[in-house]
Amino acid sequence: MKHIVLICHKDHFISGSVNFIKKLFEKEFQVDVLTDHVSVNQIKSLVNVHDSSVFVLWQMEYLAPWLVSKGLKVVVFPMYDGCGTAPNSYFKVLDRTYLFNFSKRLHKKCIGVGVTSYQLNYYPEIKQSNKIFEKKEKLFYWLRRPDSSLAEPIITKLFAPYIENIHIHDRQDAYDIKNDVFQVEDDFISTSIWFDEKEKLETLIATSKYYLAPRESEGIGMAFLEAMSLGCIVFANKNSTHDQYIYHGYNGFLIDFESQDIALIKAQLKEAFDIIKSGKQIGENAKNFINKGVPIWNEQSKRILETLNTISDAKKLKRLSKKEQLAGFILVKLYRKHYRLYFIIIKIFYTCGLFSDKVLKFKFNIIYRIIFKLLKTLKR
Amino acid sequence: MNKNKQRSFIVDFGCCLPYGHNLQSVSLYKRKEEDRGRLSKSIVCKRVKSFDIDNKDDFYFSLPTLHKGLIIEGTENVFLRLYVKIIRTLLLFPFVGKNNLLDLKASKSIKKVFKIHNLKREDILIFPSADYYGTKALLKNLKNIKFEDRPRIHLRFIGSLESPHSFYKNNLFELIDLINKNYETLTVSAEVPIYANYLDSIIPDLKVIAEPYPVEVSKNTKNNRTIAKQESFVILLPGSNRADKGYFDIFNIAKEILFQFPSVKLVVQDMKKQNEFFNKKYRKKLSQLVNIELVEAVLPRKKIEELYKNANLILLPYYPDVYHFRGSGIHYEALQNGIPVLARKGSGFIEEINNWSSGWTYETKQDLLFRLKEIMEMDSEVIDQKMENSFKKFKKSSDEAYRFNMS
Numbered sequence: 001m002k003h004i005v006l007i008c009h010k011d012h013f014i015s016g017s018v019n020f021i022k023k024l025f026e027k028e029f030q031v032d033v034l035t036d037h038v039s040v041n042q043i044k045s046l047v048n049v050h051d052s053s054v055f056v057l058w059q060m061e062y063l064a065p066w067l068v069s070k071g072l073k074v075v076v077f078p079m080y081d082g083c084g085t086a087p088n089s090y091f092k093v094l095d096r097t098y099l100f101n102f103s104k105r106l107h108k109k110c111i112g113v114g115v116t117s118y119q120l121n122y123y124p125e126i127k128q129s130n131k132i133f134e135k136k137e138k139l140f141y142w143l144r145r146p147d148s149s150l151a152e153p154i155i156t157k158l159f160a161p162y163i164e165n166i167h168i169h170d171r172q173d174a175y176d177i178k179n180d181v182f183q184v185e186d187d188f189i190s191t192s193i194w195f196d197e198k199e200k201l202e203t204l205i206a207t208s209k210y211y212l213a214p215r216e217s218e219g220i221g222m223a224f225l226e227a228m229s230l231g232c233i234v235f236a237n238k239n240s241t242h243d244q245y246i247y248h249g250y251n252g253f254l255i256d257f258e259s260q261d262i263a264l265i266k267a268q269l270k271e272a273f274d275i276i277k278s279g280k281q282i283g284e285n286a287k288n289f290i291n292k293g294v295p296i297w298n299e300q301s302k303r304i305l306e307t308l309n310t311i312s313d314a315k316k317l318k319r320l321s322k323k324e325q326l327a328g329f330i331l332v333k334l335y336r337k338h339y340r341l342y343f344i345i346i347k348i349f350y351t352c353g354l355f356s357d358k359v360l361k362f363k364f365n366i367i368y369r370i371i372f373k374l375l376k377t378l379k380r
Numbered sequence: 381m382n383k384n385k386q387r388s389f390i391v392d393f394g395c396c397l398p399y400g401h402n403l404q405s406v407s408l409y410k411r412k413e414e415d416r417g418r419l420s421k422s423i424v425c426k427r428v429k430s431f432d433i434d435n436k437d438d439f440y441f442s443l444p445t446l447h448k449g450l451i452i453e454g455t456e457n458v459f460l461r462l463y464v465k466i467i468r469t470l471l472l473f474p475f476v477g478k479n480n481l482l483d484l485k486a487s488k489s490i491k492k493v494f495k496i497h498n499l500k501r502e503d504i505l506i507f508p509s510a511d512y513y514g515t516k517a518l519l520k521n522l523k524n525i526k527f528e529d530r531p532r533i534h535l536r537f538i539g540s541l542e543s544p545h546s547f548y549k550n551n552l553f554e555l556i557d558l559i560n561k562n563y564e565t566l567t568v569s570a571e572v573p574i575y576a577n578y579l580d581s582i583i584p585d586l587k588v589i590a591e592p593y594p595v596e597v598s599k600n601t602k603n604n605r606t607i608a609k610q611e612s613f614v615i616l617l618p619g620s621n622r623a624d625k626g627y628f629d630i631f632n633i634a635k636e637i638l639f640q641f642p643s644v645k646l647v648v649q650d651m652k653k654q655n656e657f658f659n660k661k662y663r664k665k666l667s668q669l670v671n672i673e674l675v676e677a678v679l680p681r682k683k684i685e686e687l688y689k690n691a692n693l694i695l696l697p698y699y700p701d702v703y704h705f706r707g708s709g710i711h712y713e714a715l716q717n718g719i720p721v722l723a724r725k726g727s728g729f730i731e732e733i734n735n736w737s738s739g740w741t742y743e744t745k746q747d748l749l750f751r752l753k754e755i756m757e758m759d760s761e762v763i764d765q766k767m768e769n770s771f772k773k774f775k776k777s778s779d780e781a782y783r784f785n786m787s
Contacts, residue, residue: 118639314670
């Protein structure tokens with residue numbers, strides 16, 4: 001059977017957010033999952049054993065230059081919330097990989113730097129989406145990042161005038177509950193931490209009329225997309241991937257939470273609730289929008305599999321130069337130490353012609369240009 | 381040569397390589413003239429003599445190789461290329477009056493052609509790919525020949541050899557000026573309609589029409605095309621690749637195609653190593669893409685025929701700014717092999733594609749993918765029929781142009 005090595009973050013594995021893609025691969029491939037907590041040496045030995053397998057990097061694109069230099073077939077799924085602000089050189093070195101983007105913004109960024117990517121749109125198929133739930137004037141708020149603009153006290157204060165209840169699902173990202181914001185339940189606030197059965201969580205969301213997208217930006221945005229499919233009115237920060245699916249005032253609301261301008265946010269929320277009160281079927285529109293999108297995702301997932309099959313069937317690739325292999329290894333080590341330094345070094349490597357098609361040629365006019373620039377600067 | 385028969389001489393100063401469309405067009409014109417019952421002889425560069433080519437006896441190898449680019453393209457020998465570069469640059473200096481030494485060489489060889497073959501009024505001199513040096517030398521030499529003794533001359537401009545060097549500009553006007561002064565015994569044509577229209581507007585005394593390649597009657601669309609029934613859809617990018625042929629766009633195009641149509645395969649003919657834009661890294665990247673099969677830059681005719689047999693579509697991502705006035709030999713070959721083409725808008729041969737319905741055009745990558753989807757969904761019999769009709773139109777157009785220019 002064809003083989004895939006799926007490398008992802010440990011959190012993806014625990015939260016199960018990688019499961020949908022793993023299940024998709026398992027339809028036609030044998031999949032081994034590896035998390036970023038394993039050492040570089042372990043990855044190295046794996047590379048030697050599975051040198052003809054397809055390596056899928058799930059938000060682990062920093063490994064790509066190294067794996068490509070080793071002559072492996074590499075498929076990359078970068079996430080906007082992980083590398084949305086990364087410099088161009090970060091994406092340029094991914095040119096030899098096969099790039100899939102769930103975020104339209106990231107896709108555009110890749111295209112902008114000359115790297116071809118395939119844009120995906122994820123539409124979840126929820127079993128419960130066909131059931132009819134009685135919606136309460138309740139906001140479902142998944143507290144993931146208490147240190148962001150979507151912190152619990154601000155949200156509670158902002159939404160209080162419009163809703164009867166707020167349910168805080170206190171399951172923060174990385175499960176590192178340093179900032180304990182756990183609220184004492186009262187008539188207005190109800191809380192939860194964990195549901196053993198996903199259905200219970202879905203029912204809770206489905207019975208809430210409003211849903212707040214928990215992060216400022218998303219890689220895919222599975223949680224808010226699921227809420228949309230359950231007919232919730234979603235409020236989300238105006239950023240990727242929210243702005244990819246939500247059409248403000250039609251199937252949800254895009255609010256400038258990240259601006260932290262309380263007056264502006266208040267005004268936007270007021271406007272949003274005025275639209276809701278006018279009787280516009282925002283939740284219904286959201287549900288229909290997602291349901292209509294499900295065939296698109298099914299088609300795209302088929303294409304992912306077909307592409308991976310083509311990649312897997314291809315002949316073994318040749319390794320890049322020793323220089324590039326070493327540079328790739330250095331980059332991996334660097335990223336694990338300090339990712340900002342990684343960005344700087346990758347730019348230097350790229351400028352020097354590593355992981356690119358650039359052929360460095362010394363030209364005399366370079367000296368002329370440098371002198372000219374120097375004189376210009378001095379003149380200023 | 382039989383003295384009772386009228387003679388045709390096919391001359392090409394650009395024919396200095398044992399492959400490519402110059403050599404092919406010389407052969408085609410020779411055959412076409414023989415079909416008209418004339419005695420014909422092809423005169424090409426001396427350099428070709430050292431190569432193994434078909435029907436070698438049909439050629440006179442007497443012309444010097446003057447176009448630097450063609451020599452450099454044709455040799456892998458670094459020292460020879462360097463030598464050519466240096467010598468060629470030195471020869472370009474105007475030592476003698478207005479002419480440089482390359483002009484003198486061309487003039488000398490044209491005079492030689494006239495003298496050896498004793499050209500008369502009944503003879504025809506055909507330049508199927510009119511070039512700067514040859515055309516200039518020929519037209520200048522006409523002054524020395526009495527009007528009543530001048531042979532008929534047919535110049536076919538192809539839009540690529542009219543300038544001797546990239547840093548010379550507007551050389552075409554130098555030739556046009558000479559044509560306008562000696563138009564009486566001349567006929568002029570261009571490979572593509574847009575170029576023909578342009579030349580027609582600047583040569584008031586002659587009617588310039590588009591003249592595609594003469595059609596090879598031995599070939600037809602059906603015998604090649606229907607054989608190929610392979611599992612996956614194959615897109616062919618034939619012809620030794622160059623930057624202006626969109627070589628450096630192929631990687632991204634292929635990737636887009638992979639994501640949209642994972643089973644589609646692209647067969648790409650490589651760029652020659654001696655090409656000034658050859659990039660080893662890019663070549664490696666291209667060869668490692670899973671849906672690309674990279675084949676040698678120079679292939680024997682048999683292999684090329686094989687590629688055509690297995691292809692469902694020919695992709696021509698040529699740069700419109702370079703190919704604005706230029707035709708494509710590949711397009712003619714595609715027509716003769718019954719394969720539709722998909723070409724980038726703006727090139728000179730787009731009008732031919734539209735006139736003969738020999739394929740489709742695209743503007744952007746999205747457009748390309750959209751067209752590709754359409755083509756892949758088409759029934760193969762419909763495409764076969766379409767190509768058969770295209771071939772008929774191509775042949776009709778080619779024959780009419782030939783008749784017009786040679787009658």
